[in-house]
Structure formats: C-alpha cells, structure tokens
Amino acid sequence: MADYSQSPLELLLANQRKGYVGIHIEQGVPLLERDLNLLHDLIAATVRAVIARYIGNGAPAGANGFAVQALPAGQNSQDFRIAAGDGGPGTCLVGGLEVGIPAAVTYKSQPGVPALTTPTTAQPDPRADTVFLDVSLAEVDATVDTDLANSLDVGVETSVRLKPVWVVRVAEGVPVPAAPAGHTFYPLAALQRRRNQDTIDAAVLTDLRQRRLTVSDVERRLSLVEKTLLLPAFVPQPLPQFVPKSGVINQPITVNGSNLSIGTPTVRFGNLTAKVSGAASATQIVARVPGGLTPDGTPVQVKVTLANVGGAVLSDDAFTVQPAPAFADPPSPQFGPVNGTPGTQVTLNGFNFNAGAAQVQFAAVAATIVGTPTNTALVVQVPPGLVPAGSTNADVRITVTTTAGTAVSDDTFRAELNIPAPTFAVPPSPQFTPKSGVAGQTVTLNGSNFNFAPVTVKFDTAAATIVGSPSAAQIAAQVPAGLTAPGTSKPVKISVSTAGGTVTSTDTFTVNG
Structure with missing residues (x-):
C-alpha cells in the first residue's frame, strides 16, 4: 500500500469543489508529497474533463473495442462476449481515460462480477438491461511492478503508478447507477431480455457505443x-x-x-x-x-x-412516474384469449396491476380475479350476463381499477353465450311428424334448443326450406325435392344445425316419389 499524508482522491475532490485548477509551490517551506500529488491530479483531471466534454466517450477511429456480442448457441446462457479490436487489441475512451482490451473475454470470465439473472413474470417483458463499462484508476506499487522498488539505487519504493482499469457490468431492469467518486460509467449495449429466457442472442443486443471517435475523421464523423x-x-x-x-x-x-x-x-x-x-x-x-x-x-x-x-x-x-394501471401497447396483446364464454380465464397484459387491491369489470359487470396480480399480468374469469337477450355474443371493453387509478382496454373482448346443442325428442315422443311424405310436404320436428340462429335443416344431404320461425321445441320444414325418383321411396335421416351444434335423428323419414 502506498504511504500518503492524505488520500489523493479525497484531496482532489475537496479542491475541485472549491474550483481550484492548479497549485504554486512557495519558497523556503517544506514540500509535501500531497502538494505534488495534487498538482498532478488537478492537471490530469482537467485534461480528462476537457477530453470527455469536447471529444466524448467511445471507440476511436481505427481502434474499435469493447463491443458486446452474442456467444454461440449453447454458450450464451447468462453470458456474452466482450470483443477486442478488429484483428487485435481494442481501446475505448471513457471519462478522458483510454482503456485497452488486449483480447476478447466473456462477462462470466471477469472476476467478482455478479451472475446475471433471468427476467421473471413480475418484471417487464422485455426487461431493459444496460451493459456498461466501469473505468477507474488503480495504484500499482512494488508488489506488482518490482521496478518500483528502485533496487538499483535507493532500494526503497518512492512512488506508485496510476493505471486505468475496467470491468464490464450490467444494470438489470434499472437505469445505470451514478458512478462513485473516482469511477466513470459508459453504456456499451442495451439488452432487451425476454421473460423466462436465460440466453442472450444477437436479437436482443443494441450497440450503444460512439464509434470512430476522432475529431479529424471528418468523412465519417461530425466535427x-x-x-x-x-x-x-x-x-x-x-x-x-x-x-x-x-x-x-x-x-x-x-x-x-x-x-x-x-x-x-x-x-x-x-x-x-x-x-x-x-x-x-x-x-x-x-x-x-x-x-x-x-x-x-x-x-x-x-x-x-x-x-x-x-x-x-x-x-x-x-x-415522477405514478403506478396507475395501463394495458399493453400494440403489438403486445392487451389480453388473451380475445373471446370466450362465462367462466373462461382471460389473462390481461399491461403494467401496474399490483398497485393495491385490483378490481376488474367486463363492461359494467364485475369479474372474479384468479390468483394474485403481478405488475404485468392479471388473470380473471369472464362473468355471466354480458350477452343481451336475443344475441349470441357481445363486444365489451375491460376495465382494471387499483388504488392508483383506472385503465380501460382499447381492444374489445367478445363475450359469448354457452349455447346448448340441439336435440331431438326422446321416445315415446315422436322426433318428427309425419314419418313419411313427398317433396314440398311440411314436416314438424320435435326436440329442444332449436331456436339458436343460424338454424338449418337437412333431409339426408339436401337442405330443406324452414317454414316460419323455429321455436325452442319445434321446427317446421318442407321435404326437399330430388331425393328420390317418381314411383320410388327412400329412407333418410333428418339433421338440425344451430349455433350450438348439429344433431341427427335416430328415426328415419321415408321420402316418397
């Protein structure tokens, strides 16, 4: 460890807060090591600040480095590649310091970095992560560089060296934090990580680096x-x-x-x-x-x-972002499925569904919530009573209310009836009367659930004309023509189709020619 009368970093920060940019040494007084260290640090900090402010952060022209890249399939679980330069070492200018990467490494290979996590159902989909470069200055003493021990002359360490060091970190689902004193953070890439996926592929990566960072490179960069x-x-x-x-x-x-x-x-x-x-x-x-x-x-x-x-x-x-509920924006679906009968479970997609006790309505009818809402998802059951009399379906909007506010879906949900299937009468009641007849004759069909439009009747495969309006228990239909030749007869089954399904008679109707 270096021996100082006062921490150089603390001394520099204190002088910068007072607006000092340099020092002058007075004559006839002791010269302290902290004065010389401060002189160096003020000059270096000013130069770095000017470079950072007027040139910026990024990869210089001809020295590309620190690109975040996807690893091959099978190697990209919670990991990515940090590339060196094109064909050799790479560099990057961060906070006025130039840091180098001699060869490509992976995120996991860096000592001491926390393991990456998989986005959960409680997090946004996708979760916005930011990969950033953490650059600082490290002291190198004689324990690392033996030349600093001055073994050929005074035989004692008289100074240490300052060397830029770096580590690549990831801010998962939160903004890049403020850098502590002595550090500079520079975003390298954005990761749009999908829920429950532990792999990092090229599709989720966006390069955030400034490249060709050279003022003289006028052909490819703004002055x-x-x-x-x-x-x-x-x-x-x-x-x-x-x-x-x-x-x-x-x-x-x-x-x-x-x-x-x-x-x-x-x-x-x-x-x-x-x-x-x-x-x-x-x-x-x-x-x-x-x-x-x-x-x-x-x-x-x-x-x-x-x-x-x-x-x-x-x-x-x-x-200040208020946690009022909101449905998802296209192309994400606001809910699914988009239609269903009473009791169907529907998953609502959006944000802030977990801000206090949630309530859900389909139109003005309250729905039952299934399980516990998360920030981005809420499961409900379609309530009964949404379809008006005489209809088989109704398009309604869904409303979510929490202690933080109310959201109404842009999309509409199609509420449907549980329509019962048609049935023919059960013996000894006749399924139809009469039991035989000629083309054009009216036959009365007996059963139940015959009145859910659209209603069709067939004798064998031939469509029959329905007379009047079907009731729940009866349909009057005319025997279609062309089922048999003159002077002959043919036994056929009769089928009825409604919005609830199709039923075929067990009894046989005889068509006479």
Whole structure:
C-alpha cells in the first residue's frame, strides 16, 4: 500500500469543489508529497474533463473495442462476449481515460462480477438491461511492478503508478447507477431480455457505443463544432424542463428545450425509450410515459434523456412516474384469449396491476380475479350476463381499477353465450311428424334448443326450406325435392344445425316419389 499524508482522491475532490485548477509551490517551506500529488491530479483531471466534454466517450477511429456480442448457441446462457479490436487489441475512451482490451473475454470470465439473472413474470417483458463499462484508476506499487522498488539505487519504493482499469457490468431492469467518486460509467449495449429466457442472442443486443471517435475523421464523423450545434438541450432552470412533472403510463409529456427537431430525436424516461407523439418543433417535443418503470407498484422518480444525432443530455429535473394501471401497447396483446364464454380465464397484459387491491369489470359487470396480480399480468374469469337477450355474443371493453387509478382496454373482448346443442325428442315422443311424405310436404320436428340462429335443416344431404320461425321445441320444414325418383321411396335421416351444434335423428323419414 502506498504511504500518503492524505488520500489523493479525497484531496482532489475537496479542491475541485472549491474550483481550484492548479497549485504554486512557495519558497523556503517544506514540500509535501500531497502538494505534488495534487498538482498532478488537478492537471490530469482537467485534461480528462476537457477530453470527455469536447471529444466524448467511445471507440476511436481505427481502434474499435469493447463491443458486446452474442456467444454461440449453447454458450450464451447468462453470458456474452466482450470483443477486442478488429484483428487485435481494442481501446475505448471513457471519462478522458483510454482503456485497452488486449483480447476478447466473456462477462462470466471477469472476476467478482455478479451472475446475471433471468427476467421473471413480475418484471417487464422485455426487461431493459444496460451493459456498461466501469473505468477507474488503480495504484500499482512494488508488489506488482518490482521496478518500483528502485533496487538499483535507493532500494526503497518512492512512488506508485496510476493505471486505468475496467470491468464490464450490467444494470438489470434499472437505469445505470451514478458512478462513485473516482469511477466513470459508459453504456456499451442495451439488452432487451425476454421473460423466462436465460440466453442472450444477437436479437436482443443494441450497440450503444460512439464509434470512430476522432475529431479529424471528418468523412465519417461530425466535427466537434457541428456536434455542439446539433446537441439537444433542456431549457435552463427555473423554466420547466417538462410539463407536467409527474404522470402515468402513456400520458403525453411536453419537453422544453432546443435543437429538438434535428434528425430523429428520442426521449428516454430512466432507461426506457418513450413514444414520440407528432412532429417535434425546435423547442418542444411530446413524449408518452413508457411502461415498466414502476415494477413494485409504487411511484418512482426518473431523469429524462434527450438524444439526437448530436448526442444526448440528461434533465436536471426529475419526473415522477405514478403506478396507475395501463394495458399493453400494440403489438403486445392487451389480453388473451380475445373471446370466450362465462367462466373462461382471460389473462390481461399491461403494467401496474399490483398497485393495491385490483378490481376488474367486463363492461359494467364485475369479474372474479384468479390468483394474485403481478405488475404485468392479471388473470380473471369472464362473468355471466354480458350477452343481451336475443344475441349470441357481445363486444365489451375491460376495465382494471387499483388504488392508483383506472385503465380501460382499447381492444374489445367478445363475450359469448354457452349455447346448448340441439336435440331431438326422446321416445315415446315422436322426433318428427309425419314419418313419411313427398317433396314440398311440411314436416314438424320435435326436440329442444332449436331456436339458436343460424338454424338449418337437412333431409339426408339436401337442405330443406324452414317454414316460419323455429321455436325452442319445434321446427317446421318442407321435404326437399330430388331425393328420390317418381314411383320410388327412400329412407333418410333428418339433421338440425344451430349455433350450438348439429344433431341427427335416430328415426328415419321415408321420402316418397
């Protein structure tokens, strides 16, 4: 361990808070090691801050590195590849420090990193994870580098060296946390991880790195001046950076700033991208609050990010996301199945179904909840009484109410009757009268459940004309023509079809020619 009179990092932070950028040594007084260390650290910190502010973070041109890539099938369970450069070592500029990766490694091969987890049913689907690079400076002393022991002259360690070190981490379902003092976090990739899937394949990966990070590379990158002119910005406080300051899923939020109409602007609440409504103006953009920010059913404060071709900026103000229930947006289904009879179990999909005791209605009829609602799913049974008299089905909307608010589905559910199948009369009652007849003769069929449209009657395979309207117990039908030749007879069965199904007589009707 190095021997200091005061921690260099603590001394640097204290001087930066006071606005100091350098030191001058006075004559005739003791020269302390902390003065020289502070001189070095102030200069280095200023240089790194200028590089980070005016050049940025990312992979320089010709030195690509730290790309997050999918591993082959069979090796990609809770793991991914961290690539080196194209054909050799790779580098990345983070917080003004250049870190190198000599050869590709995997996430799991890094010592001390926590194991990744599989998204559960209680989490958004997909769960938005962010892979980020954690860069800091490590002290190297004589126990690591024996040259620092000065064995050829004074024989004692007189100083240590500072070396950039890194580790790749993952923020699972939450924004990248604030970096502690002495560390810089840089997002490398976004992972849209599907529920109950432990593998990480190329389809879920989005590269977030800035590449070709060289001001002189004018053919493939915007110049520093151009980026400065294009960079979006929030209005300065005390003007409102967005209104309102809180809201629920899908609520439109007006963001105020500048350069908001350049290119294809994006808005993020926390680490989730919001849908932009309409066309942005130079000073305003309207975005809808995304779902998945309140998995515990409680309010959450997040920062808002504006991004365009010039870069990204983070709001000073915080937005409060209220955990009101909301149905899923297309293309995700709002519920399934989309139709059913009383007692059918229907799974509702959305967010914030677990904020307090939930109640569900189909139209104005209360439904029974099955099990315990999660943040993103709720199972209910279709209640009876939804289909009006004289109909076999009805299209209704579904309402979910919790202690945090109410949501009504955009899609409609088709409620259906439990329609009983038709039946013929049971002996000794006749199934039809008369038992024989010629074409055109009216035959009365006896049974039950004959009145659920559409109703059809067939003698053998020939459709018969129905006379009048069928009742529940009787149908009058005419014997169809063409079943037998003149002077002959033919025994046939009679079938009745309704919305509840089809039944065929056990008795035989004789068609006379």
